[in-house]
Amino acid sequence: MKAFQFVRPRSSTEAAQGLADSADARVHSGGCDLLDRMKERIEEPAVLVSLCDAEGLGDVRIEEDGSIWIGARVTLAQLAESDVVRRFLPTLGEAAGLAASPQLRHRATIAGNLAQHTRCGYYRVKSFPCLKRGGDSCPVRADGGVQDTAGIFGNAACASAHPSSLAPVLGSLDAEIAIRDAKTLRFVAFADFWAAPAKGRASDTILKSGEVIEAVRLPARDAKQHVGFAEIRQKKAFDWALVSCAVRYETDAEGRVTQARAWLGSVAPAPYRATKAEAALVGKAVTDEVAVKVGDAALADATPLAGTTYKVQLAKVALKRALAAAREKA
Numbered sequence: 001m002k003a004f005q006f007v008r009p010r011s012s013t014e015a016a017q018g019l020a021d022s023a024d025a026r027v028h029s030g031g032c033d034l035l036d037r038m039k040e041r042i043e044e045p046a047v048l049v050s051l052c053d054a055e056g057l058g059d060v061r062i063e064e065d066g067s068i069w070i071g072a073r074v075t076l077a078q079l080a081e082s083d084v085v086r087r088f089l090p091t092l093g094e095a096a097g098l099a100a101s102p103q104l105r106h107r108a109t110i111a112g113n114l115a116q117h118t119r120c121g122y123y124r125v126k127s128f129p130c131l132k133r134g135g136d137s138c139p140v141r142a143d144g145g146v147q148d149t150a151g152i153f154g155n156a157a158c159a160s161a162h163p164s165s166l167a168p169v170l171g172s173l174d175a176e177i178a179i180r181d182a183k184t185l186r187f188v189a190f191a192d193f194w195a196a197p198a199k200g201r202a203s204d205t206i207l208k209s210g211e212v213i214e215a216v217r218l219p220a221r222d223a224k225q226h227v228g229f230a231e232i233r234q235k236k237a238f239d240w241a242l243v244s245c246a247v248r249y250e251t252d253a254e255g256r257v258t259q260a261r262a263w264l265g266s267v268a269p270a271p272y273r274a275t276k277a278e279a280a281l282v283g284k285a286v287t288d289e290v291a292v293k294v295g296d297a298a299l300a301d302a303t304p305l306a307g308t309t310y311k312v313q314l315a316k317v318a319l320k321r322a323l324a325a326a327r328e329k330a
């Protein structure tokens, strides 16, 4: 690995300033993803601005208006164990507790989890051309390309899949991302946090250099809302989900859905909001038959490659399971 300078600012503002001062600096939280990329030499920053000593980033707290504030440095293990998360955001605790492995969950942070880069094998190996690393096209899509973990939506230019299994949960809960630069703190709706793949753009987020995620904010949860999470993996640990799904809905007195959110993970270059699933849910009571129709609606626009047709069925199953879980959890 190329030598680099490691700086430990005491606040997120100082960190943002440190990033703004050097074009060749990167934010470091748990390092689970960033250090992998550096060891693979697909990134060789001169400076790592670590958040490990920055104050005020390590808490989960309930704000006066009932919203929940999760500091950028909160680890997946902390999320899984937090009483606040278990009580108010059970699907988030569940997703965090299932991710990766115990060792990784104790290092990996919520901010790094959202800003992690794709695990696409072509992106991760420097000797392959890759659109995200400045190449002209996506080798996954080429004849003979290895496609098994690729995306099935939005894959015309780049068939990568965003690997976060927390992301669909945060989408379903209408999270906002608090972003700090050297002068201001702004809030971005979860759906607006993602950037489409482009030549030479490795990151999947809208973050600019000189910006850090300070926290994830979740609106106060109405106890009547149904929430559910499901994911499908090849291995139970030390692996990424093939597909993950989170749903949230409210019902009227007759049990019919009045408002719904459905998000899928690992199916597109960014977390994917399944708006057709949401539309198919509204006005219906959630039964197994309805769940099948919702799955068909959600995947109607999928554009799988030859190697990813199986993901269409997997996503339908994940959606059905998430809806079944949500029926139980009001």
Ligand SMILES: Cc1cc2nc3c(=O)[nH]c(=O)nc-3n(C[C@H](O)[C@H](O)[C@H](O)COP(=O)(O)OP(=O)(O)OC[C@H]3O[C@@H](n4cnc5c(N)ncnc54)[C@H](O)[C@@H]3O)c2cc1C
Residues within 6 Å of the ligand: 026, 027, 028, 029, 030, 031, 032, 033, 034, 035, 051, 072, 098, 099, 100, 101, 104, 107, 108, 109, 110, 111, 112, 113, 114, 115, 116, 117, 163, 164, 165, 166, 207, 211, 212, 213, 214, 238, 239, 240, 241
């Ligand atoms: C074997 C294995 C299995 C895994 N399984 C899963 C899984 O099942 N589900 C899942 O969701 N993930 C999984 N992961 C991914 C893992 O959860 C992420 O790598 C981890 O969450 C990244 O967090 P981090 O704090 O270590 O980030 P870092 O490595 O520190 O950073 C990751 C990226 O985010 C940027 N970044 C970090 N913090 C900030 C910030 N505050 N503001 C702006 N940018 C920031 C960094 O610059 C970097 O680009 C797995 C990883 C491995 C190795």
